[in-house]
Amino acid sequence: MLLNEFFWENKYNTHKTGWDLGEVSPPLKTYFDQLSNKELKILIPGGGNSYEAEYLFNKGFTNVYVVDISKTAIENIKKRVPNFPTGQLIQADFFDLEMKFDLIIEQTFFCAIDPNLRATYASKMNDLLIEKGKLVGLLFDAKLNEDHPPFGGSKKEYLAYFQPYFSLDIFEKSYNSFHNRQEMELFVKFLKR
Numbered sequence: 367m368l369l370n371e372f373f374w375e376n377k378y379n380t381h382k383t384g385w386d387l388g389e390v391s392p393p394l395k396t397y398f399d400q401l402s403n404k405e406l407k408i409l410i411p412g413g414g415n416s417y418e419a420e421y422l423f424n425k426g427f428t429n430v431y432v433v434d435i436s437k438t439a440i441e442n443i444k445k446r447v448p449n450f451p452t453g454q455l456i457q458a459d460f461f462d463l464e465m466k467f468d469l470i471i472e473q474t475f476f477c478a479i480d481p482n483l484r485a486t487y488a489s490k491m492n493d494l495l496i497e498k499g500k501l502v503g504l505l506f507d508a509k510l511n512e513d514h515p516p517f518g519g520s521k522k523e524y525l526a527y528f529q530p531y532f533s534l535d536i537f538e539k540s541y542n543s544f545h546n547r548q549e550m551e552l553f554v555k556f557l558k559r
């Protein structure tokens with residue numbers, strides 16, 4: 367299965383977006399609420415309808431970027447949040463991005479890519495972060511699917527990808543996941559070495 371632009375565009379166009387929470391994800395909201403530096407340069411890769419980007423923007427964070435391979439996803443946030451700086455809403459493949467960020471937010475993007483790309487994902491995150499930058503978010507700790515997204519995984523599997531580049535500051539069961547994801551997610555805060 368080719369998980370390309372066509373695949374994701376089709377999901378949005380046929381409204382098969384079962385991952386979409388329709389609101390900022392509770393564990394990320396809790397994390398965002400304790401951030402004080404509104405100038406942090408933040409990336410949300412595979413941001414989809416991007417409620418997290420909207421939440422941050424409305425709280426006064428000015429340097430929030432979304433990259434998504436789907437044109438419709440990018441158009442949806444442009445329409446919903448017309449004041450969001452359009453130069454920070456990028457339709458592109460995450461793996462082609464060449465920029466630097468202080469903080470990158472993960473939510474249901476890692477589980478959406480081909481599992482063969484997981485090691486590349488970790489190394490790309492390392493490339494995209496500044497020295498001591500952070501990768502923060504949620505990873506599924508559950509079996510899920512083997513032939514189509516969302517792909518599952520375990521803490522043990524993930525360790526192998528991230529340990530080469532990051533200090534694993536937080537890597538534990540999320541206590542405040544969205545109701546239908548409870549007991550299924552790890553909250554992570556990885557610091558670039």
Ligand SMILES: C[S@@+](CC[C@H](N)C(=O)[O-])C[C@H]1O[C@@H](n2cnc3c(N)ncnc32)[C@H](O)[C@@H]1O
Nearest residue numbers: 374385412413414434435436459460473474478
């Ligand atoms: C499962 S959805 C999650 C969306 C969003 N993070 C959320 O939680 O609602 C995965 C998203 O990643 C995007 N995506 C998949 N592969 C991508 C890639 N290589 N580069 C950028 N975006 C990608 C899809 O278009 C889709 O919006």
